[in-house]
């Protein structure tokens with residue numbers, strides 16, 4: 001049996017005047033997704049449990065069969081998994097942005113999209129510094145997106161603020177708060193001293209670039225532990241994605257990763273290359289997961305037409321060829337499931353339960369007409385909580 005899971009990030013939406021009162025899924029020409037909705041099980045799924053933000057982290061954990069209320073420890077632990085970082089149970093993992101704070105305001109949460117050699121040099125300087133006896137281990141990621149592991153910190157209970165949500169705002173009200181806040185603030189303050197006179201920053205200041213005045217710690221959590229796909233289902237899986245959160249979940253699940261050249265995570269992603277990589281992977285794996293960030297990205301930019309087109313490209317270059325090959329391979333199932341809605345109107349995520357559909361061996365047709373929010377609601381299937389979807393999809397005998 002072969003299984004394919006397509007994750008069109010943020011594909012769900014609401015009717016839009018720019019699309020003649022249709023949602024992007026309704027307006028798009030997506031005959032392959034429609035055929036899956038028609039031939040199989042169509043419904044809506046609660047991907048974001050109460051109390052969680054409508055993010056790709058919680059949404060995708062749910063779709064991959066893990067209740068976020070049990071397994072979600074934070075965003076940074078997922079990124080640590082993506083980087084294959086081994087963390088100890090007593091450690092707290094933080095996202096550590098290089099940021100520029102000027103006149104007390106968050107001027108730039110990327111420190112001028114600091115380029116890699118500069119970021120690497122600053123990370124090295126931080127690792128060479130002392131932090132009042134705290135055991136701090138900084139790990140370079142990409143550009144401003146780094147990680148910090150703090151030992152003897154797993155019992156801290158902190159609230160923190162994503163720096164991209166407070167651009168141009170005074171940072172004074174947004175330092176981490178809660179149990180352990182003094183320790184974390186002391187680390188952040190000490191980093192200011194380490195960074196201030198570093199040659200990289202002196203040069204950036206001289207050239208008028210946004211320099212890294214501060215580190216901003218957020219998204220913290222203890223190491224995330226998932227049971228593997230193999231131990232749960234006895235299946236070997238692979239994930240194709242250009243996004244770190246999804247890479248982290250894949251690594252946590254013991255799944256392989258395929259990096260596709262040209263898969264950017266943006267609207268210009270190479271759909272054909274992703275489709276070809278998925279087709280190729282079908283020969284070697286039981287479960288092939290393809291995640292496409294483009295619909296989410298288009299909605300974040302408020303572009304209805306682009307979002308619709310990205311869905312059409314996914315249908316044409318990825319879903320269609322996979323369906324065709326699956327049919328030639330014998331027993332199979334295919335699932336289409338967005339992790340959350342991303343609304344073109346607000347340019348933000350929304351927790352409204354998105355549609356899902358799957359078809360294949362042993363799945364009865366409910367004769368849904370198309371893959372859309374409205375048709376999914378009309379089908380009357382409502383999965384709450386949503387993390388049961390994957391086991392229902394991967395265990396046909398049930």
Ligand SMILES: [Zn+2]
Pocket residue numbers: 009010055056057059296339340
């Ligand atoms: Zn998402």
